[in-house]
Amino acid sequence: MTIQWFPGHMAKAKREVSEKLKFVDIVFELVDARLPLSSRNPLLDQILQQKPRLVILNKADLADPQQTRLWQGYFESLGFAAVTVNAHDSSATKRVIQAAKLALKEKIARDKARGLKPRSIRAMVVGIPNVGKSTLMNRLVGKKIAQTGNKPGVTKGQQWLRSGTDLELLDTPGILWPKFEDPDVGKKLALTGAIKDQLLHLDDIAIFGLDFFARYYPGRISQRYRLTEVEEALPAAEMLMVITEKRGYKDDYDRGSELVVVEVRQNKLGSFTLDRYEEMGVGSGETRVDK
Structure with missing residues (x-):
């Protein structure tokens, strides 16, 4: 994206x-x-x-x-x-x-x-x-x-x-x-609300968010949306379908996507950091500026 x-x-x-x-x-x-x-x-x-x-x-x-x-x-x-x-x-x-x-x-x-x-x-x-x-x-x-x-x-x-x-x-x-050259940067900004929602496909952002939480904060999704371990282990797109159905939205995945994005922003899934320090290649601090 x-x-x-x-x-x-x-x-x-x-x-x-x-x-x-x-x-x-x-x-x-x-x-x-x-x-x-x-x-x-x-x-x-x-x-x-x-x-x-x-x-x-x-x-x-x-x-x-x-x-x-x-x-x-x-x-x-x-x-x-x-x-x-x-x-x-x-x-x-x-x-x-x-x-x-x-x-x-x-x-x-x-x-x-x-x-x-x-x-x-x-x-x-x-x-x-x-x-x-x-x-x-x-x-x-x-x-x-x-x-x-x-x-x-x-x-x-x-x-x-x-x-x-x-x-x-x-x-x-x-x-x-x-322009955001790195698509993940755009998705991170979108998930936290830094980019107007009208410019986005919310299902892409919801899937990105679910995948992130499943990877770095396992258990939070199942706790929030009452998923089984098997359901939380599903690919994020399928997990979104399950959450949508469990919330009674039937096949209204736009509504399910909006739910997930809003609840991530409201910290309903707990505190989180999308930029993982250990994975961003910045540990050496090689670039300095004069104060």
Whole structure:
């Protein structure tokens, strides 16, 4: 499955991010902790270049904790600061601010030595759609300013927001890249809701999700959908047919597919991480950036 989706507002956002970099001290790059690598836009490395960066693994409460620890270590091995958060949790603000100050400690020390008055950190928030940018922004500023929605493409324009005396935040629209060369990346993004459902075949995504859970979290499917061991061992397409029938949808496999996808997104099958650290070929951390 090759997915191509690059709306005009995303192309404009890419240009605006490049233009506004000079106004910020650091970039907050949000990724989904359930797919830390697949939810990164590879174009951002070209755009952001050597600008200090804090990678925020959001939705950590929905992800596999062991995998999240490995991925945080991976980003740190690249020379980035990294922090794990749940944007809905009140502790997220303190964790992000502390991590940002630590990432900029050398700059802060230089400014102090030059006799400059302390000022708030200016940060740009970037990430692909549906990684929780608006939710985090609202958490950081302590009120609902940034628009949120459980679907991609909610934020359409840039806006500055103030977080107490510590942070000034520049929000940006989510930026997807023009095409996903790796079909599994597209399926992972689709399963977590980063791509509009209208662009997908939900049965393909449901089958992908069932196959993933059967492989990495055995027993969860049978527990959720009351399958026998024999039924859970079926190929994912046949398993979807069984689930559809058991839920009383007869042969309405579109409805069965929607059920599976929605329940995976709602963590009805438990926390999970789609990007498996041990299988993504990133363990060496050979690529570094200058802070």
